[in-house]
Amino acid sequence: MQRPIFEESKSEILNSLYEAEKRYLAERRGLEAQVEQLRKELAEEKASKSTACVGGCIHIKPPLGQPRYITYKNEKYVKVERSPRVGDVINVTSISGFLSETKTGNELAKITTNASEWLVLDHAVFGVSSTVSSSDYYSDKYDAVYELAPSRINYDGNEYVKVDREPQKGDLIRVTYFDDQHVDTYRVLMEDGYIPNMDKAINGTRLFDFEDDEYDGVYELVQPRITYKGGQYVKVDRKPRKGDVINITRITSGLGVVMEGAVLAQVKCAYPDGDVDVDHKVHNISALVSRTYGDEYDTVYEPVND
Numbered sequence: 001m002q003r004p005i006f007e008e009s010k011s012e013i014l015n016s017l018y019e020a021e022k023r024y025l026a027e028r029r030g031l032e033a034q035v036e037q038l039r040k041e042l043a044e045e046k047a048s049k050s051t052a053c054v055g056g057c058i059h060i061k062p063p064l065g066q067p068r069y070i071t072y073k074n075e076k077y078v079k080v081e082r083s084p085r086v087g088d089v090i091n092v093t094s095i096s097g098f099l100s101e102t103k104t105g106n107e108l109a110k111i112t113t114n115a116s117e118w119l120v121l122d123h124a125v126f127g128v129s130s131t132v133s134s135s136d137y138y139s140d141k142y143d144a145v146y147e148l149a150p151s152r153i154n155y156d157g158n159e160y161v162k163v164d165r166e167p168q169k170g171d172l173i174r175v176t177y178f179d180d181q182h183v184d185t186y187r188v189l190m191e192d193g194y195i196p197n198m199d200k201a202i203n204g205t206r207l208f209d210f211e212d213d214e215y216d217g218v219y220e221l222v223q224p225r226i227t228y229k230g231g232q233y234v235k236v237d238r239k240p241r242k243g244d245v246i247n248i249t250r251i252t253s254g255l256g257v258v259m260e261g262a263v264l265a266q267v268k269c270a271y272p273d274g275d276v277d278v279d280h281k282v283h284n285i286s287a288l289v290s291r292t293y294g295d296e297y298d299t300v301y302e303p304v305n306d
Helices: 005-048
Strands: 069-072 075-080 089-096 102-114 118-125 129-133 141-148 152-155 158-163 172-178 181-188 197-202 205-207 214-221 225-228 231-236 245-252 258-270 276-282 286-289 296-303
Touching: 069 102, 069 141, 089 118, 089 129, 152 181, 152 214, 181 197, 225 258, 225 296, 245 276, 245 286
Parallel strands: none
Antiparallel strands: 069 075, 075 141, 089 102, 089 141, 102 118, 118 129, 152 158, 158 214, 172 181, 172 214, 197 205, 225 231, 231 296, 245 258, 245 296, 258 276, 276 286
16 A cells, blocks of 8 residues: 655655754754853953953864964964764864855864764854764765874873974984875984884885985984972983083092992083082082093083073
């Protein structure tokens, strides 16, 4: 028996109403999240007693070509090839609102909530909607995902900070293309040169070819710091100078008594032959660290001026 036409129409209407209600509820949640975020920003602005606009512009349209990096609300983001997460920024290209026509273009928006079928955004895109639906019922689309670009990275227990220069020996680089494959990983360059070795292999290879392989970020090692008599000092790879702090590991008296153990001391005078006068006696033996007598130090720190 054929189903009556009016029953099919009724079903279509009910499905449309159901989808519209879902969209309305999602947009309402998005607006509520946006209001809550604005409240937080207002509270932060009042706390800092600042009259500046918190977070800068609401949105920035990216140039053509989907750039590797974008700036959104004064923060730098890097393009990634994965599904979007909370905190990411996406480039929305098409969106349809509740009972409104579909609008297209390019507009960046930050994800505040990632539900099963909805991405809740921090503002209404194209002034239409603050939610992006994955349902085929709507025409919502985005073509790029960006994550917050880190300025500091912890790699193998060491901290690296991002720098704006060409990579050098000892730098950490973010490898994005290697041996004709797209990758997303970090490696330390063990030497200078056009095809240097890396600290770890990628697909069984340690050689990074600057002509064929690609990277998009350079990070230099944050040298360990110490505090000596209230001052900050950072490790350097050179001979000690006046004002530096050295870590003395062995000291010998004129009578041949040898004492070992790490002791920090500040350099008062550094001599051409390698001997160093320091600001106090080491192990109550001597304030002269002499290479001639077999005295040793293993680290040199210079004053920090930041």
